Amino acid sequence: MLGLGSRVQxxxxxxxxxEAVAPASAPVDPAPVSTPDEPAPASTAxxxxxxxxxxxxxxxxxxxxxxxxxxxxxxxxxAGSDTIPAADFTQITGIGPKLSQRLLDAGVRTYADLGxxxxxxxxxxxxxxxxxxxxxxxxxxxxxxxxxx
Numbered sequence: 001m002l003g004l005g006s007r008v009q010x011x012x013x014x015x016x017x018x019e020a021v022a023p024a025s026a027p028v029d030p031a032p033v034s035t036p037d038e039p040a041p042a043s044t045a046x047x048x049x050x051x052x053x054x055x056x057x058x059x060x061x062x063x064x065x066x067x068x069x070x071x072x073x074x075x076x077x078x079a080g081s082d083t084i085p086a087a088d089f090t091q092i093t094g095i096g097p098k099l100s101q102r103l104l105d106a107g108v109r110t111y112a113d114l115g116x117x118x119x120x121x122x123x124x125x126x127x128x129x130x131x132x133x134x135x136x137x138x139x140x141x142x143x144x145x146x147x148x149x
Contacts, residue, residue, distance in 0.1 A: 087111050094136040113142035
């Protein structure tokens with residue numbers, strides 16, 4: 001039995017060598033590489049069965065179907081989003097340049113956009129409490145400005 005002060009010397013584990021990882025009787029071929037312009041080649045795998053004989057399986061690479069129309073729709077900008085100038089939210093009492101930028105960063109571009117949000121949404125964007133948004137009447141001010149007032 002070892003005492004409290006005794007030391008046990010251990011040897012580091014043996015380094016992993018290719019021979020230790022894969023047996024020499026099973027050579028491994030690297031997978032063929034395909035370019036985007038050509039289909040991936042079929043690969044062949046051999047597996048040993050319990051009886052010791054080998055079985056060969058061919059696996060075909062399958063290209064994913066791409067709906068080009070849906071991809072174009074997703075990548076296209078929203079119609080008119082670049083033509084609408086951003087509102088000057090500093091016209092609203094309680095909103096300065098930094099809070100105005102937070103609204104723009106959140107995708108709020110017009111007074112109508114801001115007026116359509118709930119007090120909870122506006123509070124989250126501005127970093128305020130919902131009570132403060134209601135007390136300062138942010139939504140009502142935005143709706144008034146959207147109506148031309």
